[in-house]
Amino acid sequence: MNASAKSNVVHRFVGIPTAPPDSILGLTEAFLADKNPSKMNLSVGVYKDASGQTPILKCVKEAERRLIDNETTKGYLSIDGLPDYREQVRSLVFGDSIDPSRVAILQTPGGTGALRVAADFIVAQLSPTRIWMPSPTWANHPAIFAAAGLPSETYRYLGSDRTSFDLAGMLEDLSQKTKPGDAVLLHACCHNPTGVDPTPEDWKAIAQTVAERQLIPLIDFAYQGFGEGIEQDKTGLNTLLEAVDEAFVCNSFSKNFGLYSERVGSVCLVAADNETMKAAQSQLKTIVRTNYSNPPRHGSAIVATVLQDPELTSLWIQEVDEMRERIDTLRQHFVETMKNTGSGHDFSFLLKQKGMFSFSGLTPMQVDELKSKHGIYIVGSGRINVAGMSEDKMDTLCQAVASVL
Ligand code: LMR
Numbered sequence: 001m002n003a004s005a006k007s008n009v010v011h012r013f014v015g016i017p018t019a020p021p022d023s024i025l026g027l028t029e030a031f032l033a034d035k036n037p038s039k040m041n042l043s044v045g046v047y048k049d050a051s052g053q054t055p056i057l058k059c060v061k062e063a064e065r066r067l068i069d070n071e072t073t074k075g076y077l078s079i080d081g082l083p084d085y086r087e088q089v090r091s092l093v094f095g096d097s098i099d100p101s102r103v104a105i106l107q108t109p110g111g112t113g114a115l116r117v118a119a120d121f122i123v124a125q126l127s128p129t130r131i132w133m134p135s136p137t138w139a140n141h142p143a144i145f146a147a148a149g150l151p152s153e154t155y156r157y158l159g160s161d162r163t164s165f166d167l168a169g170m171l172e173d174l175s176q177k178t179k180p181g182d183a184v185l186l187h188a189c190c191h192n193p194t195g196v197d198p199t200p201e202d203w204k205a206i207a208q209t210v211a212e213r214q215l216i217p218l219i220d221f222a223y224q225g226f227g228e229g230i231e232q233d234k235t236g237l238n239t240l241l242e243a244v245d246e247a248f249v250c251n252s253f254s255k256n257f258g259l260y261s262e263r264v265g266s267v268c269l270v271a272a273d274n275e276t277m278k279a280a281q282s283q284l285k286t287i288v289r290t291n292y293s294n295p296p297r298h299g300s301a302i303v304a305t306v307l308q309d310p311e312l313t314s315l316w317i318q319e320v321d322e323m324r325e326r327i328d329t330l331r332q333h334f335v336e337t338m339k340n341t342g343s344g345h346d347f348s349f350l351l352k353q354k355g356m357f358s359f360s361g362l363t364p365m366q367v368d369e370l371k372s373k374h375g376i377y378i379v380g381s382g383r384i385n386v387a388g389m390s391e392d393k394m395d396t397l398c399q400a401v402a403s404v405l
Helices: 025-033 058-070 083-094 110-126 140-148 167-177 200-212 232-243 274-289 298-308 310-340 348-352 364-374 394-404
Strands: 103-108 131-135 152-156 183-187 216-221 247-252 265-270 357-359 383-385
Touching (some): 083 103, 083 232, 083 265, 083 298, 110 140, 110 265, 110 274, 140 152, 152 167, 167 200, 232 247, 265 274, 298 310, 310 348, 364 394
Parallel strands (some): 216 247
Antiparallel strands (some): 247 265
16 A cells, blocks of 8 residues: 555654765765766775776685585574684784783674774773774764764874874874773774874884873774785784783774675774683673674685685785785876876875875865766765776876866
8 A cells, every 4th residue: 555545644754864975885876876987986995906897806716616615504603703714813913912812803794893893892891981083084983983872082193284194193182182991093004094004113102102091992904915915014903912901903804805795804802811801702792692693604704714725825915915016006107197197286195105095185175076077986085096096097087186186
């Protein structure tokens, strides 16, 4: 029956306001609806190869073949996920640096799921606590914390030139504005959206301040391997974990395994001792159980299969290296092509940025013009997904950027 044909019915859903589109994923929706034949989507952080595809890694394909042959069940995983996967996350993220009996690892639906579980845990167990985020940060960070009811504040991250790291500003904010017990969000590498990372020396100073102020680091580790390499990208994390006894690490395999839609990540809680870890782990499991019950199997089984096999692991490292090198080449190509447009605008500062993104310095108005006049979609902050660029369209892209400067 047609809803409007019913009499005496009060429609409670009527009048619900429309939410604004997501500042990153909403752009892909707008891009898909755009009829411009030369449109380009450089908004969401997704890697594309030279043919414009987001490829399935060879190591992933091989792991999937093996899973088809050997998997015996689709029964539920336990609340904290696949044991083999968790073991591999432990050695990939922590190596031998931390006593395993102090670390709880729960498989989550992507890095976003990990951040939400951590935020729920902070609210449930550590309130009243605030979380300090870099300014700027990934647009979804404040939204996740707000949805969990975790108050957030920002610390300075980018200098006034909008291209360099403001270590002094960050340390001053963390030293003077935080309270002991507050949480602090840190991007382990490939800072999103800026690509501006602390140096190993900077990390020492950050870790010292975090420890002195008795802050709890929440380390977002979504781009391992996209900065300088799988091991090298752990420098900040290792330095922090040497300085403090308690921390959260949220990791993701969306980018470095190309497992975007499989939603595979983990929330790791480092505690001072095993007894505390076990109690905290039980609370994390309660959060998962009352939210999505238990995580999906397929993506984590792929990661475990690859990382348990030395040959597949070296293939994976090679594929990550190739993706990182291609992104670096595209970034250089962009900077050179911009030079040749004669716009007079020097983009060479982009060459110091790490990871998938370039923080271009384009203003929201210029970003809007790129979209409306050229069908080129980048994030409102001026963040360009370099990993989505293509050699073929580099001239078109740079001409368009030059025309809005
Ligand atoms: C991004 O920043 O583009 C990615 O992390 C994807 C997302 O979910 O926003």
